[in-house]
Amino acid sequence: MIKFDKFTLKNGLKVIVHQDHSTPIVAVNILYDVGARDEHPDHTGFAHLFEHLMFGGSVNVPKYDEPLERAGGENNAFTNNDITNYYLTVPKENLETAFWLESDRMMSLAFSPKSLDVQRNVVSQEFNQVYLNQPYGDVWLLLKPLAYKVHPYLWNTIGKNLEHIQNATMKEVKAFFKKFYCPNNAILVVAGDIDTSTVKRLTKKWFGNIPKGQVHKRNLPVEPEQKSERTLKVERNVPYDAIYKAYHTCGRTDEEFYTVDLLSDLLSNGKSSRLYIELIKKQKLFSEINAYLSGDMDKGLFIVTGKLVKGVKMDKAEKAIIDELDKIKKTEVKPKELKKVQNKVESTLVFSEMNVLNKAMNLAFAELLGDTELVNKEICHYQAVNPSMIIEQANNIFKKTNCSTLYYFSKKK
Amino acid sequence: MEIIDRTKQPQIRSIKKAVLLKPAKYKLDNEIPVFAFNAGTQDVVKIQFVFRAGSWFQSEVLTAFSTNKLIIEGTKKHKGAELASEIDFYGAYIELKAEKDMAYVSLYTQNKHLKNTLPILEEIIRQPVFPENELRTFMQNQKQDFMIDCNKVNFIARSKFNELIFGKDHPYGRNADAEDFDKVKTADLLAFHQKFYRAENCTVIISGHVNHVTIKDLNCYFGDDRWKQKKEIKIPPYKITTTKTRENIIIKEKVSQSSLRIGKILFNKTHPDFHGLQVLNTLLGGYFGSRLMTNIREDKGFTYGIGSAIVSMHHSGFFFITSEVGVDVCNRAIEEIYHEIKKLRTQKISKNELELVRSYMTGTFLRSIDGPFAIADRFLGIYEYGLSYDYYDQLINTIKTITPVQLAGLAEKYLSEDSMIELVVGNKN
Numbered sequence: 142m143i144k145f146d147k148f149t150l151k152n153g154l155k156v157i158v159h160q161d162h163s164t165p166i167v168a169v170n171i172l173y174d175v176g177a178r179d180e181h182p183d184h185t186g187f188a189h190l191f192e193h194l195m196f197g198g199s200v201n202v203p204k205y206d207e208p209l210e211r212a213g214g215e216n217n218a219f220t221n222n223d224i225t226n227y228y229l230t231v232p233k234e235n236l237e238t239a240f241w242l243e244s245d246r247m248m249s250l251a252f253s254p255k256s257l258d259v260q261r262n263v264v265s266q267e268f269n270q271v272y273l274n275q276p277y278g279d280v281w282l283l284l285k286p287l288a289y290k291v292h293p294y295l296w297n298t299i300g301k302n303l304e305h306i307q308n309a310t311m312k313e314v315k316a317f318f319k320k321f322y323c324p325n326n327a328i329l330v331v332a333g334d335i336d337t338s339t340v341k342r343l344t345k346k347w348f349g350n351i352p353k354g355q356v357h358k359r360n361l362p363v364e365p366e367q368k369s370e371r372t373l374k375v376e377r378n379v380p381y382d383a384i385y386k387a388y389h390t391c392g393r394t395d396e397e398f399y400t401v402d403l404l405s406d407l408l409s410n411g412k413s414s415r416l417y418i419e420l421i422k423k424q425k426l427f428s429e430i431n432a433y434l435s436g437d438m439d440k441g442l443f444i445v446t447g448k449l450v451k452g453v454k455m456d457k458a459e460k461a462i463i464d465e466l467d468k469i470k471k472t473e474v475k476p477k478e479l480k481k482v483q484n485k486v487e488s489t490l491v492f493s494e495m496n497v498l499n500k501a502m503n504l505a506f507a508e509l510l511g512d513t514e515l516v517n518k519e520i521c522h523y524q525a526v527n528p529s530m531i532i533e534q535a536n537n538i539f540k541k542t543n544c545s546t547l548y549y550f551s552k553k554k
Numbered sequence: 555m556e557i558i559d560r561t562k563q564p565q566i567r568s569i570k571k572a573v574l575l576k577p578a579k580y581k582l583d584n585e586i587p588v589f590a591f592n593a594g595t596q597d598v599v600k601i602q603f604v605f606r607a608g609s610w611f612q613s614e615v616l617t618a619f620s621t622n623k624l625i626i627e628g629t630k631k632h633k634g635a636e637l638a639s640e641i642d643f644y645g646a647y648i649e650l651k652a653e654k655d656m657a658y659v660s661l662y663t664q665n666k667h668l669k670n671t672l673p674i675l676e677e678i679i680r681q682p683v684f685p686e687n688e689l690r691t692f693m694q695n696q697k698q699d700f701m702i703d704c705n706k707v708n709f710i711a712r713s714k715f716n717e718l719i720f721g722k723d724h725p726y727g728r729n730a731d732a733e734d735f736d737k738v739k740t741a742d743l744l745a746f747h748q749k750f751y752r753a754e755n756c757t758v759i760i761s762g763h764v765n766h767v768t769i770k771d772l773n774c775y776f777g778d779d780r781w782k783q784k785k786e787i788k789i790p791p792y793k794i795t796t797t798k799t800r801e802n803i804i805i806k807e808k809v810s811q812s813s814l815r816i817g818k819i820l821f822n823k824t825h826p827d828f829h830g831l832q833v834l835n836t837l838l839g840g841y842f843g844s845r846l847m848t849n850i851r852e853d854k855g856f857t858y859g860i861g862s863a864i865v866s867m868h869h870s871g872f873f874f875i876t877s878e879v880g881v882d883v884c885n886r887a888i889e890e891i892y893h894e895i896k897k898l899r900t901q902k903i904s905k906n907e908l909e910l911v912r913s914y915m916t917g918t919f920l921r922s923i924d925g926p927f928a929i930a931d932r933f934l935g936i937y938e939y940g941l942s943y944d945y946y947d948q949l950i951n952t953i954k955t956i957t958p959v960q961l962a963g964l965a966e967k968y969l970s971e972d973s974m975i976e977l978v979v980g981n982k983n
Binding site: 154161163164165166181200201202206207208210211212213214215230231232234235237239240241244245248258259260261262263265266267269270271273274275276277341346347378379380410411412413414418421422425427429448450451477480481482484485486487488489492494495497 | 558560561563564565567568569570572592593594595597599626634638639641642643644645646647655662663664688690691694695696698699701702704706707808809810811839842843851853854855856857858878879880908910913914916917918920921923924925926927942
C-alpha cells in the first residue's frame with residue numbers, strides 16, 4: 142500500500158506527497174506531459190534534445206548539476222514517446238535545493254547558444270553510440286516507420302535522423318519550451334522522510350509564482366488500421382540473424398492493457414515461459430527470445446523478437462514463433478499457468494516498493510494515467526484477468542494482417 | 555507568501571551522520587556463519603549464499619561462471635523446467651552471479667512463500683547435476699552472446715585492457731575465446747561444484763524482514779555436515795604481468811566511435827590510501843560534474859559519457875578511465891584526458907570544488923545504505939576482506955577531512971601519466 146496526499150496549485154501544478162520514514166533520502170520526481178509524439182515530423186528529436194538542455198542552466202541558476210551535487214544529491218532524466226521525466230534524490234536535510242532547482246528551470250531556461258551547441262554534439266554522440274555503433278543498434282530506426290505510417294510513434298525519441306538534431310535552432314527550442322514546460326503540464330512527486338505540510342509550504346514558496354501556461358489539447362493523427370502484412374529485409378554486419386515482429390495493440394489506458402501485459406508474460410517472462418521453453422530449450426532455434434508490450438500511451442506495439450541460433454533458417458524460426466502464437470490463440474491457458482504470471486506481477490510490485498525513487502516515479506505515472514490510486518489498484522486489475530480474456534486478446538493481436546516483420550540478416554562474409 | 559531569492563541556493567544543512575545497521579549474527583549447526591539484517595518496509599527477504607568460488611579458483615576458463623549459472627538447470631530430483639516453474643509460480647527469483655573472487659546464489663522471495671521457495675534453494679545449491687543437454691544449449695547461447703559482444707568496441711576494450719594490465723594467464727586478466735565455450739564439460743562443473751560449493755566455503759547473508767523462523771528453517775536445510783568437505787583448497791601462486799607497451803590500439807574498421815581505456819594496476823580496499831584515492835577518483839571522473847565529464851563531454855562534446863573508477867579485488871586492484879568517443883576526435887580526447895590527469899598533481903583543488911566533492915560523496919554514501927539489500931551489500935564489502943565497520947567511519951572521515959595538498963600528493967604518487975597503460979579499440983584517425 143502506497144499512501145499519499147495530493148494537492149494542486151492555482152497554476153495547475155499537481156503535487157503528490159508520499160511519506161516513507163525508513164529512508165534518509167528524499168526522491169523528487171517531476172514529469173512533464175511531453176514526449177517524442179508531440180514533435181513536428183520535420184523537427185524530431187526535440188523532446189530528447191530538450192531534456193539535455195534542461196541541464197544547461199536556468200534563468201537564475203547557471204548550472205543545474207553543481208548546486209545539487211553540493212547538496213549531496215543526484216539526478217537523471219529520460220524521454221520516451223510520451224513523457225519527459227526528471228528525477229533526483231537528496232538527503233532530506235537539503236530538500237529545499239530540489240525545489241529551488243526544479244522551479245527555476247520550469248520557470249525559464251537560460252537558453253545559452255554554447256549549451257545548445259554542446260548538447261547537439263552530445264546527442265549526436267549518443268545517436269552514434271546507441272544506434273549506429275552497436276550491433277542491431279538500428280533496429281528501431283527501421284521497425285517503427287514500418288509499423289506506423291501516420292502516427293508520431295513512427296519516429297524514435299532520438300529523432301528520425303542526425304540532421305534534425307544538428308539543424309535545431311534556438312528559436313525552435315524556445316518555442317518548444319514555452320509550449321510544454323509549464324506547471325499545468327507537470328506532475329511533481331515528493332517521497333521520503335518528509336511531511337505533507339512542509340512539502341505544501343515549499344511548493345507554494347518556489348512554484349507558486351510560476352505563471353500557468355497555455356493549455357493545449359493533444360490532437361495527434363490516428364494511425365489507420367493496418368490491413369495487410371508488412372515486411373522488410375535488411376543485411377547488416379552482425380554475427381547472427383534476428384527477427385522482429387511488431388503487432389498493433391492497445392494503449393496504456395485501455396482496459397485490455399493488463400490482459401495483454403500478462404499475455405506477454407505467459408509467452409516470455411522468466412525461464413518457465415512458453416517461448417523460452419519451446420524455442421530456446423526444446424527446439425534450440427533461438428539463443429534469445431522476447432515478447433513484450435511497448436507500454437505506449439496511445440495504441441502501441443506487441444513485439445516478439447529473437448536471435449536465431451547459427452545455421453537455423455529464418456522461415457523455420459519464424460514458423461516456430463507463429464506456431465506458439467497459434468497455440469495460445471487456440472487453447473485457453475490453464476488456471477495454474479495464469480496464476481503463475483499473476484503471482485510474478487504481485488511479487489514485482491512488492492519488491493518495487495522497496496525503493497523510494499521507484500515509488501515516486503510510479504505515483505507520477507499513475508497520476509498521468511488519470512488515477513493516482515492505480516499504484517495500489519493495478520494489482521487487482523491484473524488479478525481480475527481470466528483465461529477467456531487472454532485468448533480473446535491473443536486472437537485480436539496475433540493476425541498476419543496486423544503484423545510488421547523486420548528480417549535482420551547477418552551479412553554473408 | 556514567503557519572499558524568495560531565486561539567485562541564491564537555499565541553505566545547505568549538514569547531513570545527519572548515517573548509522574549503518576549492523577547484522578545479527580548466527581551460526582548454523584555446521585558452523586556456517588549467518589548475518590541477518592532485519593530492515594525495510596516490505597515483507598520480503600533476500601537469502602544470499604556467498605561462496606569463495608569465483609574465477610580465481612578455476613583451472614579452466616569459464617568453469618566458475620558455468621558452474622554458477624547451471625546449478626539451476628537440473629537437480630537430482632527435478633528438471634530445470636520444473637524448478638523454473640516452481641520458482642516463477644511463487645513470484646520468487648534466483649539470482650546467480652560469479653565474479654572474479656566470489657560466487658553468489660541468492661533467493662529473493664516474499665516471506666509468505668518462503669516455506670515453498672527455501673527447499674528449491676537447497677536443492678539447487680546442494681544437488682545440481684549439470685545435465686549435458688542443458689549445458690550444451692547454455693554454452694551455445696552464451697557463445698552467440700559472446701560473438702555479438704565481440705562486435706562492441708566497449709566490450710573488447712574492457713576484456714583486452716584487463717589482459718594488458720594483469721597478463722593473459724592471470725585470473726584477473728584471462729579471457730575466454732569462442733572455442734572455449736565448446737570445451738566445457740559436465741564433469742568439470744560437477745568437480746568444481748563439489749570442491750567449492752561447500753559448507754566450509756560459504757557465508758549466508760539474509761536481508762529484509764528476517765525472523766527467528768527463517769534461521770531455524772535455514773538450519774534445517776543447510777546446517778548438516780553432509781555438505782562439508784575436509785580437503786584444503788590449493789590455488790597456484792599467480793603473478794601479475796603488465797604489458798611493457800604503453801600505447802595499444804586494436805583497429806576496427808567502419809566504426810564511428812572508439813572505446814578508450816586508460817589506467818593501471820593499483821591496490822585494493824585494505825590499502826591505507828584507498829579512501830583518499832576514492833576522493834581523488836570522484837573528482838577526476840566519478841560523478842557528472844567531474845573533471846573528465848566537464849571537459850570532454852560538457853565542454854567539448856566529444857562523448858556521451860566518460861568516467862573513471864577504482865576497482866578493488868581480493869588479490870589486487872586497478873584504476874581506469876573509460877569512454878566512447880567519436881573516431882574523428884579520438885586523439886584530442888586522449889590529449890584532454892592526460893591533461894586532466896596532469897592537473898590533479900600540478901594544481902591544488904580549490905576549497906569550493908573540494909566542498910562540492912565532499913557533499914556529493916556524502917550523499918552517495920547515504921544512497922548506498924538505503925534499504926536492507928544495500929545495507930547487506932555494504933557489510934559484504936568489508937566482510938569479504940576481513941575488514942571491520944571502522945572502514946566506513948574512516949571513509950566518511952577521509953571525505954570530510956582530506957586536504958588539497960594530500961589529494962595532489964596522492965595524484966603525484968599513484969596517477970602519473972606515464973604510469974598509465976592506454977588502449978584504443980576502433981580508430982584514431
